[in-house]
Amino acid sequence: MSTSRRAWTVWGVGLVAYIVAVLHRTSFGVSGLAAAERFGTTASVLASFVVVQLLVYAGLQVPVGILLDQIGPRRLLIIGAVVMALGQLVLAVAASVQVAMGGRVLVGAGDAMTFVSVLRLVAAWFPPGRVPLLTQLTGLIGQLGQVLSAVPFVLVLDMWGWTPAFGSVASVSVFIAVLAIALLRDSPDVRTRPVQRITWAGVGSDLLKAWQHPGTRLGLWTHFSTGFSGMVFAMMWGFPFLVAGQGLSEGTAGSLLTLMVLAGAAAGPVVGVLVQRHPLRRSWLVLGVVLANASAWTAVLAWPGEAPLWLLVLLILSLSLSGPGSMIGFDFARTFNPPNRLGTATGMVNVGGFTAALVTILAIGLVIDIRTGGASTYGLDDLRVALCLHYVIWLTGLIGILRTRRLVRRRMAAHGVVVPPIREVIERRRRNRRWRS
Numbered sequence: 498m499s500t501s502r503r504a505w506t507v508w509g510v511g512l513v514a515y516i517v518a519v520l521h522r523t524s525f526g527v528s529g530l531a532a533a534e535r536f537g538t539t540a541s542v543l544a545s546f547v548v549v550q551l552l553v554y555a556g557l558q559v560p561v562g563i564l565l566d567q568i569g570p571r572r573l574l575i576i577g578a579v580v581m582a583l584g585q586l587v588l589a590v591a592a593s594v595q596v597a598m599g600g601r602v603l604v605g606a607g608d609a610m611t612f613v614s615v616l617r618l619v620a621a622w623f624p625p626g627r628v629p630l631l632t633q634l635t636g637l638i639g640q641l642g643q644v645l646s647a648v649p650f651v652l653v654l655d656m657w658g659w660t661p662a663f664g665s666v667a668s669v670s671v672f673i674a675v676l677a678i679a680l681l682r683d684s685p686d687v688r689t690r691p692v693q694r695i696t697w698a699g700v701g702s703d704l705l706k707a708w709q710h711p712g713t714r715l716g717l718w719t720h721f722s723t724g725f726s727g728m729v730f731a732m733m734w735g736f737p738f739l740v741a742g743q744g745l746s747e748g749t750a751g752s753l754l755t756l757m758v759l760a761g762a763a764a765g766p767v768v769g770v771l772v773q774r775h776p777l778r779r780s781w782l783v784l785g786v787v788l789a790n791a792s793a794w795t796a797v798l799a800w801p802g803e804a805p806l807w808l809l810v811l812l813i814l815s816l817s818l819s820g821p822g823s824m825i826g827f828d829f830a831r832t833f834n835p836p837n838r839l840g841t842a843t844g845m846v847n848v849g850g851f852t853a854a855l856v857t858i859l860a861i862g863l864v865i866d867i868r869t870g871g872a873s874t875y876g877l878d879d880l881r882v883a884l885c886l887h888y889v890i891w892l893t894g895l896i897g898i899l900r901t902r903r904l905v906r907r908r909m910a911a912h913g914v915v916v917p918p919i920r921e922v923i924e925r926r927r928r929n930r931r932w933r934s
């Protein structure tokens with residue numbers, strides 16, 4: 498098989514593995530009613546499953562990144578698929594909340610190993626110019642996993658019940674592991690990769706070097722500031738905000754969430770091409786995404802009473818930029834770190850958005866609980882106050898972005914790459930245009 502065909506095959510297998518990881522990630526969220534019935538528990542206990550799973554995912558990003566640099570993406574992806582299969586099998590037979598929670602911990606752990614491995618395969622198999630667009634496509638096509646859990650998985654759950662549904666998604670992961678064993682290779686380099694002995698000193702030095710490079714931290718703050726808002730909306734508070742806060746029907750709220758996925762799919766390639774064409778202006782794209790998210794939220798939160806549908810659609814369109822914007826963080830990690838440290842750096846970046854989302858999801862719940870005294874119903878005013886927590890995260894993220902960007906530019910200047918201020922570039926272009934006409 499020629500290298501380029503091989504590269505596409507490797508990307509295809511990685512992509513399918515990531516789609517299946519997203520299917521596992523979201524499969525519990527869509528089985529809320531069945532889970533409440535099976536375990537005889539409340540909605541808040543079930544919501545804590547999402548939080549624990551995210552916590553495991555975010556907490557494992559750095560260790561998994563280190564492991565990726567040591568054992569390579571193929572093995573890590575296979576381990577991830579097997580761990581997720583085990584997690585879903587545990588959930589399939591679980592009769593108590595504790596056992597089910599153990600299953601979700603395994604799913605979170607396996608999931609944490611998948612995306613970083615796929616990004617590493619893309620970086621190893623494709624020329625650098627193609628990587629930004631393929632990274633965007635990986636992120637957005639992966640979200641198809643959400644559709645798989647919302648439609649065929651729910652269908653199997655309704656028709657055949659809990660154990661067959663979770664048992665069958667476990668078997669899909671076993672298939673992914675077999676596919677990866679058969680078709681994946683870490684890189685096009687035919688020489689086998691020497692097995693690296695893991696030493697604490699080596700791990701510590703990689704961690705330190707990745708963290709010390711301001712480009713890695715710029716990636717982390719990028720993922721943090723752009724990624725969290727979309728995740729908070731899609732994973733937890735979007736549906737209640739639209740239904741309990743804005744008075745929309747469940748059908749309309751569902752359509753708006755679908756619009757968010759579709760608009761994200763359209764925006765991803767555009768962001769990828771812009772990053773590919775203007776690598777020195779990536780941070781402006783990031784600031785643009787944060788500005789779009791913050792302005793749309795401000796307009797909706799400041800609107801007296803329920804916002805009109807057109808404004809909610811604008812909010813959804815701006816939030817659809819959240820995922821594509823966060824992927825720019827991975828591009829910073831890739832371009833500012835050598836290949837042998839890329840896993841560690843990618844893991845660090847991925848901690849950003851997931852930690853910010855986790856903190857925001859929990860804090861919003863807490864503020865609502867304080868305002869309502871723990872009652873199970875809440876309204877627009879409670880949601881409005883709680884959602885203002887977004888500003889704390891944006892402010893923290895913006896400080897992080899601007900500080901690390903300054904450090905990155907200083908380091909680039911020391912290597913002879915000077916990024917001219919955007920004002921200067923616009924002025925120069927204007928002068929050139931005048932001169933030509």
Ligand SMILES: N[C@@H](Cc1c[nH]cn1)C(=O)NCC(=O)O
Nearest residue numbers: 612636637724761820821823824
């Ligand atoms: N930002 C997401 C990926 C994404 C792209 N478009 C929509 N979502 C991300 O960071 N993904 C990591 C993962 O494990 O899913």
